[in-house]
Amino acid sequence: MSDRTDEETLELIREWLQQYGLTIIIGLVLGLGAISGYRYWQGQQAEQRNNESAQLDTILQALEQDKPQDAADAYDSLLKKGGEIAELAALNMAGAYLKENKTDDAMAALKLAAASKDELLAQSASWQLALTLAAQGNYDEALQQSESLRDSAYTAQAAALQGYIHDKQGKTREALADYERSQQLAPAPATALQINALQARLALEGNGQ
DSSP states (O other): OOOOOOOHHHHHHHHHHHHHHHHHHHHHHHHHHHHHHHHHHHHHHHHHHHHHHHHHHHHHHHTTTTTTHHHHHHHHHHHHHHHHHHHHHHHHHHHHHTTOOOOHHHHHHHHHHHHHHHHHHHHHHHHHHHHHHHHTTTTHHEEEEEEEESSSSSSHHEEEEEEEEHHHHHHHHHHHHHHHHHHHHSSOOOHHHHHHHHHHHHHHOOOOO
């Protein structure tokens, strides 16, 4: 139990406040300011995401209603802000651009989505990009793009696409190997038919051994 008198204790408190009081007060003010600032920032972020989500809904509704220009206008506005929602919108807009034969716009949208930090979104865009390149006859670029999907959710599809491209390039053995790899990963009747056709072709060419 302390032998200090009330007066001595009060004096110690006064000295302590004089020495540390200002630091404590500043710390409290800064702390409260930081909390308030963080909450304000959170509110701003939430409001921004709500606005972006609303714009994405506008794009999707316009696409469903076959109003590509309305969708494009909303997309252009969203694109200026960037972020994952813009990347998701880009993946949806790519299909609309392709329908209108706006290939450059579609490719730009797919490349934007393919660079997303969201793994599944990036893979989906990369797959669509590979298909689009193949459809345009840009086989080397399509092969390169599909190769990036070797260890992804689209591994089997990418292997089949590589088989298709190699077949178009007259590389029958490579095409067969691609289709067989795809079949091992995800068995499918269509892939089996391709394998049988390629094996038969090699046999007729005398290269089946």
